[in-house]
Amino acid sequence: RYAERxxxxxxxxxxxxxxPANVLYVIGFPLGREPKLFATPTSVDIRL
Known part of the structure; x- marks a missing residue:
């Protein structure tokens, strides 16, 4: 599954x-056991 935000x-x-940026989430699950929905955080602290 994947999601964009x-x-x-x-x-x-x-x-x-x-x-502005576009974030792509790519998540792997066992075949046939993928969830219909998944949650992602709305705020993160990124340090470079």
Whole structure:
């Protein structure tokens, strides 16, 4: 299964100007046991 989400990334240096991005989630499950829905977090802390 996969899912896509359009997000706005806020950087530490300029949080007032978020950068648009598209996130792709790819998740593997045993054949025939895939869920109909899955949840993803709406907020994460990414450090480069």
């Amino acid at each position: 359009n997000v706005l990334l806020k950087g530490g240096s300029d949080p007032d100007r978020p950068m």
